[in-house]
Amino acid sequence: MQRPLDPVTLRLFIAVCEEGHIARAAEREALVPSAVSKRLGALEDELGVALLLRGRRGMAPTAAGEALLRRAREVLGGMERLRAELSEFASGVQGSVRVLASPSVLAEHLPDDLARFLAQHPGIQVQLDERVSPDIVRSVREGAADLGVLWDAGDLAGLQTLPYRQDHLCVAMPMGHPWARRPHLRFEDTLDQVTVGVAPGGLMDALLRRQAALLGRLPVQRIQVSSLDAACRIVAAGLGLAILPREAAAPHADAGRIALVALDEPWAERQFVLCSRAQTLLSASARLVLARLQQRQHLKFPTGHPMDPS
Structure with a gap:
């Protein structure tokens, strides 16, 4: 009769997959490397399948190991x-x-x-x-x-x-900007302006860069910030425009710090x-x-x- 998989072994297996090396996994789990190696060897023997590929640069899960890794994370979670x-x-x-x-x-x-x-x-x-x-x-x-x-x-x-x-993207700008009273703007209009980038590497950043590339352009970003609130404050200081969701930027507009102009693009919703x-x-x-x-x-x-x- 097969023994049930125990949580300690599953946690060690996850650590080895994430660290790529038994020694680093053992250090992370406060064990000696030999104890980790022994548990993993016993696990492979019991399941009758290789779970890890052992190479000169470390260890990586096999196809069976990937399946176990996914399920092990679910079980421990x-x-x-x-x-x-x-x-x-x-x-x-x-x-x-x-x-x-x-x-x-x-x-x-x-x-x-x-x-x-x-x-x-x-x-x-x-x-x-x-x-x-x-x-x-x-x-x-x-x-x-x-x-x-x-x-x-x-x-x-x-x-x-x-x-x-749902939310709706708009162009945020200082109150005194010449475009502040326009009913809407196209994204292409903003590419001649200095802008503030928000959450570099995120989905929004990727979307704007992709849309700019389709127009054969690149955004001119003076500053990059990690939060929408920081972007609103930098726009209010006159350091650039920003593409932001209207729903998140509205409190700053209500306070008279920035103006919001609708972005007239099919992807703005x-x-x-x-x-x-x-x-x-x-x-x-x-x-x-x-x-x-x-x-x-x-x-x-x-x-x-x-x-x-x-």
């Missing part, structure tokens, strides 16, 4: 969530849900939507963390997070998705989605959060509201 959820039951919490969201989502509707949900369900605890889209997708696939909220431009293969909210593994794998609390957030997709701001894109 599930065990950690179970431990956290059960410990919270002891303190009166009725459930725990981990949500990962992209910076744009956190700067717009999600905090308010979760606040409304938690006001109705005080016994559920939500852990909300900011991540870039590739990290969100990987964590949800591996079971390290229950739900992800992100722009649908990412690679979401293998995950279930539901529509959430972005769709955000809620992603998860199969709902049968989610806790009742996670399914409830998912359902309530999905209900928010059709809500609109009243006409004339600063966030109203019309």
Whole structure:
């Protein structure tokens, strides 16, 4: 009779795959290399298949090892969530849900939507963390997070998705800029201006560079920042224009710090989605959060509201 796979061995296997070397994995897990090697050898013997390719430059998983690596991350992620959820039951919490969201989502509707949900369900605890889209997708696939909220431009293969909210890109500029009273601008117009780059290497940055390349141009970026709030402050200081979601930049426009002009491009409207593994794998609390957030997709701001894109 085969013995069940134990969590310690799975964790060591993951460490070796990520570090590429038994010695570094052993140091990471506070063990001697011989103990790690012995466990992995016993695991391969028990399963009857090679899990690691051993080369001069280190170790890498075989095809079977890749399959185990994926499932091992899911299993350990599930065990950690179970431990956290059960410990919270002891303190009166009725459930725990981990949500990962992209910076744009956190700067717009999600905090308010979760606040409304938690006001109705005080016994559920939500852990909300900011991540870039590739990290969100990987964590949800591996079971390290229950739900992800992100722009649908990412690679979401293998995950279930539901529509959430939309936002609308605009051109942010200082209040006194000559274009501040225009009804709209084309992206090509902005390429002659110095701009502020936001979250270099992210999906938005990639989109703008791709659209500029299609026009045979390159953005002229004076400054690059990691947050939408920082971009608004730099624009207000007169250091450049920025392409930003209207919904996130509206508070700065309301305060009279910047002007927002609609971006007249077919790709200027972005769709955000809620992603998860199969709902049968989610806790009742996670399914409830998912359902309530999905209900928010059709809500609109009243006409004339600063966030109203019309």
